[in-house]
Amino acid sequence: MKKEKNVVSIEERIPQLKQRRKRKVNRQLILYLTILFLLIGVVIYLQSPLSNxxxxxxxxxxxxxxxxxxxxxxxxxxxxxxxxxxxxxxxxxxxxxxxxxxxxxxxxxxxxxxxxxxRDRVAYVEEEESYAPILENGNILDKRVDHPGGDAPVLSGFTKEENLKEMAAEISELPPSISSLISEVHWVEDEEWDKVRLYMNDGYTVLASMRYFAEKMPSYPSIVAQLNPDARGVIHIGVGTYFEPSETESGQGENEENEKSEQSEQSEDTSELEENTSEE
The missing domain is CATH 3.10.20.310 (membrane protein fhac)
Structure with missing residues (x-):
């Protein structure tokens, strides 16, 4: 036997359709009201002191x-x-x-x-009895300090502002591990080269060319490592790199050599006397 199909009349389906449509409308209404209240809340928040x-x-x-x-x-x-x-x-x-x-x-x-x-403070320039900080862009600050902070070297003897700014720019290119070793930078008058004399925190003195300063100064620690700890003199860093002993040290070296030669001569004389005595 064939199964009978359940036939639902239109009159019976209309209430179900109305109920579904009503639920859909209610959901949409709730969504719109929620958005509306949120917008009202945002407007109230923006207009109230709460948003200050x-x-x-x-x-x-x-x-x-x-x-x-x-x-x-x-x-x-x-x-x-x-x-x-x-x-x-x-x-x-x-x-x-x-x-x-x-x-x-x-x-x-x-x-x-x-x-x-x-901006980093790369140096200080001495002006009368105070110091003016120099920034990495070469600008000199108007405010003065009684004592440099120890965070950057002191520049001295620079009569031309362009040389001062160039030196500041060179120092700013150095690694912090190198710039922190420099205590003072003094301008040296030279017709051929723009030279500066550096007094380092470890006691050494460096004579360098400003033209090659940022390029050559990073080699400073390796140069010092090759020197005798007791050596005193000037380290030249520029086109060429070499160590020039101080006059006192070179004088001491000559005296030591003279003493050694005198001792050797005395020992030779003594040996000759002993030989002559033995022959007699």
């Missing part, structure tokens, strides 16, 4: 004061967090001579983080 800047964090500062960075940024607690123009703040911070770059980030609920990258 509550915390300003500053990172990366060393020489520049944190309060100075805050003032330069122009950001206050009256500013809306999301209305802070990060590019404008960055440009304002980079007007400071010691700030090389800056990054500004905003984070919920109300925090602005400023991270600065400062």
């Amino acid at each position: 800047v509550a915390t300003i964090e500053v990172n990366g500062e060393e020489e520049v004061a944190e309060e100075e960075i805050r003032e330069l940024s122009g950001i206050t607690e009256d500013n809306n967090l999301w209305s802070v123009d990060r590019n404008s703040v960055r440009e304002a911070l980079m007007t400071h001579p010691e700030v090389k770059d800056a990054t500004i980030n905003r984070s919920f609920p109300a925090t602005v983080t400023i991270t600065v990258d400062e």
Whole structure:
């Protein structure tokens, strides 16, 4: 026997269709209402004091004061967090001579983080009874310090600003392990070469050409390693590299050689006397 098919009339299906459509409409309505309330909440948050800047964090500062960075940024607690123009703040911070770059980030609920990258101080120049820091770009800061911080060498005797900036640029190219060994740099007048005399923290003196300074100075530790620890003199670093003993040391060497020759002559005379005595 054939199975009878269940036939559902249209009248019976209409209530089911209406119910499905109603559930679909309800879901859509809930979704639209949720989005609407979220938008209303965002608008209320943006218009209320809740969205104002509550915390300003500053990172990366060393020489520049944190309060100075805050003032330069122009950001206050009256500013809306999301209305802070990060590019404008960055440009304002980079007007400071010691700030090389800056990054500004905003984070919920109300925090602005400023991270600065400062220019390195590569040297100090002596001016009267104080010292002016020189930055890696060659600019000399207006503010003075009574004593250099020991983080960079002191430049002395540079009468031309162009030579001063060139020397600062050469030092900035040195590895920190080398630049930290230099205590003072003195300009040396020379018609043929732009020379500088360096006084090193380990007690040695170096006479170098500014033209090859950044290229040749990294070899300094290997040169010193080959010298006698008691040797004193001048290390020449330029087109050629050699060690020139001081006059005192060379004089001592000559005296020692003379003493040795005199002792050898005395010993020869003594041996001759002994031979003559034995023959008699």
